[in-house]
Amino acid sequence: MSDVLLIRGAELWGPGPDGMPGTGARADVLVRDGVVAEIGAVSAPKDAEVVDADGLVLLPGLVDLHTHLREPGREDAETVSTGSAAAAAGGFTAVLAMANTSPVTDTGEAAERILDLGTAAGLADVVPVGAVTKGLAGEELAELGLMARSRARVRVFSDDGRCVQDARVMRRALEYLRPFDGVVSQHAQDANLAGPQACCHEGEISGRLGLPGWPGVAESSIVARDVMLAEHTGGRVHVAHVSTAASVDVIRWAKARGIRVTAEVTPHHLALGTELVTGYDPVYKVNPPLRPSEDRTALVEALADGTIDAVATDHAPHARHDKEHAFADAAFGMLGLETALSVVADVMVQPGRLTWSEVATRMSVAPARIARLASHGRPVAVGEPANLVLVDPAARTTVDAAASQSLSRNNPWHGRTLPAAVVATVLRGRVTARDGRALTAEEALA
Numbered sequence: 001m002s003d004v005l006l007i008r009g010a011e012l013w014g015p016g017p018d019g020m021p022g023t024g025a026r027a028d029v030l031v032r033d034g035v036v037a038e039i040g041a042v043s044a045p046k047d048a049e050v051v052d053a054d055g056l057v058l059l060p061g062l063v064d065l066h067t068h069l070r071e072p073g074r075e076d077a078e079t080v081s082t083g084s085a086a087a088a089a090g091g092f093t094a095v096l097a098m099a100n101t102s103p104v105t106d107t108g109e110a111a112e113r114i115l116d117l118g119t120a121a122g123l124a125d126v127v128p129v130g131a132v133t134k135g136l137a138g139e140e141l142a143e144l145g146l147m148a149r150s151r152a153r154v155r156v157f158s159d160d161g162r163c164v165q166d167a168r169v170m171r172r173a174l175e176y177l178r179p180f181d182g183v184v185s186q187h188a189q190d191a192n193l194a195g196p197q198a199c200c201h202e203g204e205i206s207g208r209l210g211l212p213g214w215p216g217v218a219e220s221s222i223v224a225r226d227v228m229l230a231e232h233t234g235g236r237v238h239v240a241h242v243s244t245a246a247s248v249d250v251i252r253w254a255k256a257r258g259i260r261v262t263a264e265v266t267p268h269h270l271a272l273g274t275e276l277v278t279g280y281d282p283v284y285k286v287n288p289p290l291r292p293s294e295d296r297t298a299l300v301e302a303l304a305d306g307t308i309d310a311v312a313t314d315h316a317p318h319a320r321h322d323k324e325h326a327f328a329d330a331a332f333g334m335l336g337l338e339t340a341l342s343v344v345a346d347v348m349v350q351p352g353r354l355t356w357s358e359v360a361t362r363m364s365v366a367p368a369r370i371a372r373l374a375s376h377g378r379p380v381a382v383g384e385p386a387n388l389v390l391v392d393p394a395a396r397t398t399v400d401a402a403a404s405q406s407l408s409r410n411n412p413w414h415g416r417t418l419p420a421a422v423v424a425t426v427l428r429g430r431v432t433a434r435d436g437r438a439l440t441a442e443e444a445l446a
């Protein structure tokens with residue numbers, strides 16, 4: 001493969017050299033040695049690989065703050081390699097790998113192992129998230145400082161899958177992480193309000209189906225507590241997978257007060273409603289649960305106005321033998337990496353709620369800033385690392401779960417037709433995926 005790449009005639013919607021929002025102006029982008037070398041009307045050097053980008057949108061490579069890659073421990077559901085392939089196919093150049101693996105990522109060595117697995121796969125920057133507490137047990141702080149100072153330079157810490165329930169532990173984590181500029185990504189859910197059997201939104205539908213539910217207040221009450229702890233400590237809190245209107249209100253209030261809080265929403269919480277569980281199909285079983293339309297409307301508005309900073313997938317692969325059970329017994333979680341951009345295009349761009357420039361902000365610039373990733377979410381400008389995604393905004397694709405790059409098949413979008421498609425993903429100047437297929441590891445590292 002050539003080390004020189006010419007992307008010809010793309011609409012530039014990522015932030016420009018001055019950091020200002022992109023305007024969609026058309027230009028050629030020449031990439032050499034992993035860096036953007038020239039922008040404008042560029043004649044192709046004779047050794048260049050040329051990608052015709054007529055009618056296509058060029059954005060900085062997407063960054064996912066919330067991915068479950070399952071390695072080590074559950075390589076039957078996903079590996080760093082297969083998850084990286086799904087990421088590249090979906091337009092991502094960096095993913096943050098959640099710590100709820102087996103063993104848990106709660107030491108510097110464990111974090112470095114994840115980093116090295118990502119490097120070996122070569123399809124996306126795999127950035128480990130560190131656990132907040134040892135073994136995700138919620139009691140003793142994990143080796144936060146050692147993870148932060150390791151080669152993996154961990155800045156995002158989360159017990160995701162579980163809430164940091166103890167306010168004292170949360171306070172200590174926020175205090176401890178301040179000098180490292182770290183952030184706690186909280187799975188906000190009061191375990192005492194939800195109950196161990198909860199498996200969908202608590203409301204009229206859960207009552208009718210006879211399924212125990214999570215009330216929305218189990219989430220918003222923890223968000224309220226955490227923003228007050230962030231104010232008290234001066235630390236940074238990030239709310240993972242926000243799912244209720246009340247949580248959005250708390251975040252809006254906290255931001256207005258100057259509290260250091262950020263938030264993410266998943267494509268599925270924007271687009272899918274609690275009524276889907278009436279068919280008892282476990283593909284719609286996810287934590288936090290799909291919510292009623294009032295909540296979804298508030299999430300869409302908050303993502304549009306920037307109260308919610310980022311879209312994150314919460315890509316949660318599960319093997320068939322864990323997912324294909326009666327609703328009450330199935331594992332929580334759904335795939336997300338390969339469909340995220342199309343779902344955002346469907347819910348946010350097509351109805352005119354976000355421009356492509358704002359998509360670049362919510363799916364690349366903001367998540368990179370929250371995770372303190374220096375080489376992602378950058379302006380499309382000369383001298384910047386060439387981490388890019390090329391999107392066809394006019395494409396329509398019917399999702400085929402069987403065609404996924406993920407090892408798992410728990411894809412809630414199967415059979416749905418979605419707008420916009422990732423044409424190419426570029427990581428430091430190398431094409432990592434074309435037309436929904438990631439390169440093989442050998443091709444990527446060649």
Ligand SMILES: NC(=O)N[C@@H](CC(=O)O)C(=O)O
Binds near residue numbers: 160161162187286333
């Ligand atoms: N989202 C889910 O339903 N499941 C996640 C855990 C989590 O994100 O809380 C998982 O690890 O499977």
Ligand SMILES: [Zn+2]
Binds near residue numbers: 160161241287288
């Ligand atoms: Zn979670």
Ligand SMILES: [Zn+2]
Binds near residue numbers: 098314
């Ligand atoms: Zn998660």
